[in-house]
Amino acid sequence: AQSVTQLDSHVSVSEGTPVLLRCNYSSSYSPSLFWYVQHPNKGLQLLLKYTSAATLVKGINGFEAEFKKSETSFHLTKPSAHMSDAAEYFCVVSFGSGNTGKLIFGQGTTLQVKP
């Protein structure tokens, strides 16, 4: 069965330090992978996506993620955290054609950024 696991429910960093949010997936097919961010009382915003092109994907606001097939991982990183990065982050998987509208979400990671 297809699934996605976010390894940390809560991550706390200081402003200006690196961010690492971890995500592993399980799939029998070639997945499309996404990271979305949700600020309080807001909808979900796409940060970046992987669709079998380059394994290192750059997104908005300085975020990037690396697809590692051997580790079935798609971790999200940012070199320097900003206060405005505090939010809920979701690793999301979509599997194969014909299922493009069905996204499977991880449980989310709350990122706290301390001054």
Added chain:
Amino acid sequence: KAGVTQTPRYLIKTRGQQVTLSCSPISGHRSVSWYQQTPGQGLQFLFEYFSETQRNKGNFPGRFSGRQFSNSRSEMNVSTLELGDSALYLCASSLGTTNTEAFFGQGTRLTVV
């Protein structure tokens, strides 16, 4: 270009009632998907409509239904509301082809009392 619009933003309903939520996708998008977000279960897929046909369905009871109109606007209906249906309901639109990303609306916050 306008984003995904969900109406209403907030709803309070009584147990046993029914409710209809509306979603207007981005112009040109033919796929609309619905998700339920709760603190306990996270984000769960309800169903997807593409060109007025249900293309995918999640594991929700038959009280949850939807439809899509020829202009791609979609509605979701929940009948015989239960307290556990209280959630944020999110709509996402996409082109509906392989590997295209979904764009989400701000959601409808449903409270069942």
